[in-house]
Amino acid sequence: MRAPSSLTAGLLPKRNLNLQANSAVGVCIFGGNCEEKSAADEKLGVLLLNTGGPETLNDVQPFLYNLFSDPDVIRLPRLFKFLQRPLAKLVSILLAPRTKKRYAAIGGGSPLRRLTDEQVKSLDKLEWFTFFSGEQLCFVRVFSLEWNHIFCFSLLVMCVYRLENFFAADALRMALEGKNLLADVYVGMRYWYPFVEEAVEQIKRDGITKLVVLPLFPQFSISTTGSSIRVFRQIFEGDAYLSRLPVSVILSWYQRQGYIRSMADLIEIELAKFAKPEEVMIFFSAHGVPISYVEDAGDPYKDQMEECVYLIMQELKARGNGNDHTLAYQSRVGPLQWLKPYTAEVLVELGRKGVKSLLAVPISFVSEHIETLEEIDIGYKDLALGSGIENWRRVPALGCTPSFIRDLADAVIEALPYAKAQQTWRVTTEESDCP
Ligand SMILES: C=CC1=C(C)c2cc3[nH]c(cc4nc(cc5[nH]c(cc1n2)c(C)c5CCC(=O)O)C(CCC(=O)O)=C4C)c(C)c3C=C
Numbered sequence: 001m002r003a004p005s006s007l008t009a010g011l012l013p014k015r016n017l018n019l020q021a022n023s024a025v026g027v028c029i030f031g032g033n034c035e036e037k038s039a040a041d042e043k044l045g046v047l048l049l050n051t052g053g054p055e056t057l058n059d060v061q062p063f064l065y066n067l068f069s070d071p072d073v074i075r076l077p078r079l080f081k082f083l084q085r086p087l088a089k090l091v092s093i094l095l096a097p098r099t100k101k102r103y104a105a106i107g108g109g110s111p112l113r114r115l116t117d118e119q120v121k122s123l124d125k126l127e128w129f130t131f132f133s134g135e136q137l138c139f140v141r142v143f144s145l146e147w148n149h150i151f152c153f154s155l156l157v158m159c160v161y162r163l164e165n166f167f168a169a170d171a172l173r174m175a176l177e178g179k180n181l182l183a184d185v186y187v188g189m190r191y192w193y194p195f196v197e198e199a200v201e202q203i204k205r206d207g208i209t210k211l212v213v214l215p216l217f218p219q220f221s222i223s224t225t226g227s228s229i230r231v232f233r234q235i236f237e238g239d240a241y242l243s244r245l246p247v248s249v250i251l252s253w254y255q256r257q258g259y260i261r262s263m264a265d266l267i268e269i270e271l272a273k274f275a276k277p278e279e280v281m282i283f284f285s286a287h288g289v290p291i292s293y294v295e296d297a298g299d300p301y302k303d304q305m306e307e308c309v310y311l312i313m314q315e316l317k318a319r320g321n322g323n324d325h326t327l328a329y330q331s332r333v334g335p336l337q338w339l340k341p342y343t344a345e346v347l348v349e350l351g352r353k354g355v356k357s358l359l360a361v362p363i364s365f366v367s368e369h370i371e372t373l374e375e376i377d378i379g380y381k382d383l384a385l386g387s388g389i390e391n392w393r394r395v396p397a398l399g400c401t402p403s404f405i406r407d408l409a410d411a412v413i414e415a416l417p418y419a420k421a422q423q424t425w426r427v428t429t430e431e432s433d434c435p
């Protein structure tokens with residue numbers, strides 16, 4: 001079911017590594033017996049983790065099989081572990097037809113791989129000669145072989161787009177130049193190509209000497225970041241090269257100011273599009289997990305989600321927005337109780353109570369995917385409009401928003417000093433459930 005695929009590696013020109021130790025929340029370190037390298041010998045890698053998604057309708061059932069084979073997604077008692085794969089086969093076959101229809105409704109596959117690659121490119125380009133075009137970050141690699149072509153092209157584009165944006169981005173370039181950071185950026189998906197295993201193989205081939213792992217989930221859940229890190233750790237165990245590699249894992253980053261501000265920016269932009277922005281209910285919709293994850297397994301996901309919403313609302317209040325808000329959980333699968341309240345139920349209730357304007361904010365994701373494009377934009381929108389809500393909008397996922405990408409780069413830099421040689425995993429966060 002798995003086959004190799006190419007990895008996206010990128011480059012940030014490095015002059016030296018002049019990094020300051022910062023306090024980091026949610027950083028977890030492991031590695032072993034590694035001698036200190038001089039800055040010149042250092043080859044930094046950044047591994048972005050995500051779930052991945054089926055790229056075609058034929059991929060749907062094997063993708064679901066990979067997903068439900070994950071013991072962090074279907075958590076069976078130890079005695080019944082032998083049933084994991086047969087159960088995954090059965091559930092994936094049963095769910096595939098309905099899931100295919102949903103992916104068909106968003107173009108026949110998940111956009112997640114393409115969008116994550118775009119985020120990699122944005123990260124890659126942070127030290128490049130940058131300027132904005134509309135909402136996208138454009139870039140020109142200075143002193144590259146293609147200099148002449150790209151320079152001429154960039155001049156043309158710069159004439160077409162607003163010059164003040166160029167200067168704003170140039171300020172970003174200069175700010176980043178001070179950080180002097182070079183890194184190869186890799187993508188490792190948990191359930192589809194390019195798999196985490198492939199990314200780690202590429203990291204080995206490239207001779208990376210220090211690695212920062214950045215899951216593209218702001219909040220930690222056993223079912224997302226926890227699962228990917230468990231696989232990642234299994235790959236490292238027993239591998240001579242990898243066990244010597246200093247690694248720093250960013251377990252969660254929902255508290256980062258750059259992220260909170262970027263979310264508040266997106267919310268403000270959408271609020272302004274309503275006729276009466278002050279009357280809009282801000283509706284945070286988070287991906288759910290079974291309640292047992294939180295209550296029995298100690299998943300910090302719910303607490304982090306609530307804190308995340310609180311921080312965004314504080315930021316909005318500080319900017320003068322006094323909107324009401326609510327948090328609900330979407331995407332429930334199967335017969336178990338999941339985190340409540342459920343998004344669908346709250347939408348109906350709000351309509352019944354007379355709420356007329358609603359702004360949906362997907363809060364667990366940083367890229368558009370099936371749960372934003374299909375579940376929210378089609379399913380929940382129809383439900384809301386049918387329940388009496390008259391004005392509906394949705395905040396887009398952060399994607400390649402420049403302030404967000406810059407903050408991710410800062411998160412990597414802040415995590416670097418924690419990538420020290422360790423014999424075993426060591427957790428430097430309030431979370432004790434680092435796998
Ligand atoms: C914070 C994000 C996510 C959590 C938490 C999460 C938990 C979780 N998911 C399932 C079941 C499915 N997940 C599916 C796809 C999928 N899930 C996430 C994110 C979280 N999942 C992403 C980013 C994706 C990929 C989306 C894409 O565009 O391809 C799917 C298949 C698609 C669907 O039917 O929605 C299933 C099924 C469980 C059981 C679970 C917690 C235990």
Ligand SMILES: [Fe+2]
């Ligand atoms: Fe999921």
